[in-house]
Amino acid sequence: MTITAPARPTVFQGLPKVFWLLFSGQLVNRFGGVVLPFLVFYLTGRGYEAGQIAAVVSAYGLGGLGGQPLGGYLADRFGRRLTLIGGLLATATCLILIGAAGSLAWLMAAAVAMGLAGDVYRPAASALVAETTPPHLRPKAFGLMHWAVNVGAAAAGAIAGLLLAHGFWLLVVLDVTTSVAFAVIVYVGIPAGHDRAAPKSARNGYAIAARDRVLIAALIFLLIGLVLYAQASYALPLALAADGLPASLYGLLITVNGAIVVIFQPLFVAWLSRLPRLPVLGVSMAVVGAGLALTGVADRPWHYVATVVLWSIGEIGMAGFEAALIADLTPDGSHGTYQALYGWTTAIARFAGPAVGAVLFQAQALWWACAATGILCALFAFVLMPAVARRSS
Incomplete structure (x- = not known):
């Protein structure tokens, strides 16, 4: 049989x-x-x-x-x-x-x-x-939550x-x-x-997190990747303006990005969720870096569309795996505060992203910096793997 x-x-x-x-x-x-x-x-x-x-x-x-x-x-x-x-x-x-x-x-x-x-x-x-x-299903779950945000936002805009x-x-x-x-x-x-409240020993999650070196390293890793991704929103319009292209093209590019996420994320997340967290994150951030770096050589609308397709694929790989990585490192009872620290990291990236992008853009170093940052994130993920594996075992 x-x-x-x-x-x-x-x-x-x-x-x-x-x-x-x-x-x-x-x-x-x-x-x-x-x-x-x-x-x-x-x-x-x-x-x-x-x-x-x-x-x-x-x-x-x-x-x-x-x-x-x-x-x-x-x-x-x-x-x-x-x-x-x-x-x-x-x-x-x-x-x-x-x-x-x-x-x-x-x-x-x-x-x-x-x-x-x-x-x-x-x-x-x-x-x-x-x-x-x-x-083992957390990346899929968090990825689908990201998908829900994009679908809802697209309907809201309409x-x-x-x-x-x-x-x-x-x-x-x-x-x-x-x-x-x-x-x-x-x-x-x-x-x-x-x-139910968390056990008393776990209620002060921020004090626990402050002594968690692996968590701090993971948050720094995610912060670098999120500041890199922020350039899709803050530096891309600068590039379009520098090439004399209309603002309506930026609207088209954002629509392309949203369509790619809405259509393909459910398909990608089912496959990617079977893979280890850090390699997926590292490769995805490198893809985002490559897509943004190619913006520096784009000068026609279809060039920009191609770069958006590339970094949108990287975005799909990042979504879900970031929160899942933090969840893997969280002690019992502290998921609220640990996830809040991840959320706070995204808020810092939203504030820091425009300033970093503006300075590097004026220095004509932004697109090279995006490529280098993507590679740095991939290396950072590789370095973190042993420590995260010990925590997850």
């Missing part, structure tokens, strides 16, 4: 119910994520000057620096489910405050609060994914322009409704047992 091996689960099989609830909530929530992307248009329409608008946007970014650390602490101290629900309801409240703010001072205060509240739920969601998903024409309050209502809907999904679908 011939015994056949069990078939490997497809990309949409094998993941727990809690994951799919979070996936659905994330998809719904991102579909309503329309207020912040269109806030500048709203403020311009109200007669605010460019400097005042920049102050409001900066206030949001300032609040965002504290959202992930606060969310990580709350998730480990009071429970993932409670933090998720509380963070989403607080986000909905802050969205209403932004829509109702009648002066610049109130707008800035509401923006700070929104930046703080808007990221509180993220470490709790990531902690739940890490804790309820088997380790409808937001139509709603804005009839009033900014329609965007606020949509955003508030989807945030509350995510909270309801969590409240109804995720068992209350996930509100």
Whole structure:
């Protein structure tokens, strides 16, 4: 009698119910994520000057620096489910405050609060994914969460322009409704047992993390890769302008990037999730570096499209594996704070990326630096492999 091996689960099989609830909530929530992307248009329409608008946007970014650390602490101290629900309801409240703010001072205060509240739920969601998903499926789970964000954002962009024409309050209502809907999904679908606090010995996850040399090295590795990837958003427009190409081409390139991620990520993630974390991350960052480096020799629209295809493939390889790597290094009870540190690393990269890109671009060294950074990331991943393997064994 011939015994056949069990078939490997497809990309949409094998993941727990809690994951799919979070996936659905994330998809719904991102579909309503329309207020912040269109806030500048709203403020311009109200007669605010460019400097005042920049102050409001900066206030949001300032609040965002504290959202992930606060969310990580709350998730480990009071429970993932409670933090998720509380963070989403607080986000909905802050969205209403932004829509109702009648002066610049109130707008800035509401923006700070929104930046703080808007990221509180993220470490709790990531902690739940890490804790309820088997380790070998974590890259697939986190990759699909990234996919949900892109699908939801694409749908939101398609409808937001139509709603804005009839009033900014329609965007606020949509955003508030989807945030509350995510909270309801969590409240109804995720068992209350996930509100259990972490053991006392693990509640101060940041103190534990500060002494975790492998984690710190992994975060530095991810930070370098994320600053590299940030150049796709911040340096690419500079290159297009330098070549005298229209801003509409940048919109096309972003659409190409989104289409590649939405179409191919579910296929890639099923294959890549079977491979070791660090080699995938190292190679993916090198591919991103190569794609961005080739931007330096592009001077026609189709050249730019080709480079976007290349670094988009690298983006797919990075998505999911970053959070999964941190989850592998996390001691029991500290998933909230460890995932918050990863989220904070992405926030730092968003702030540092433009400054680094601008300096290197002016020095005419950016594209060479992208190639070198991609190679550095691949080498960094190779060096980290023994330490991470010892922790995971």
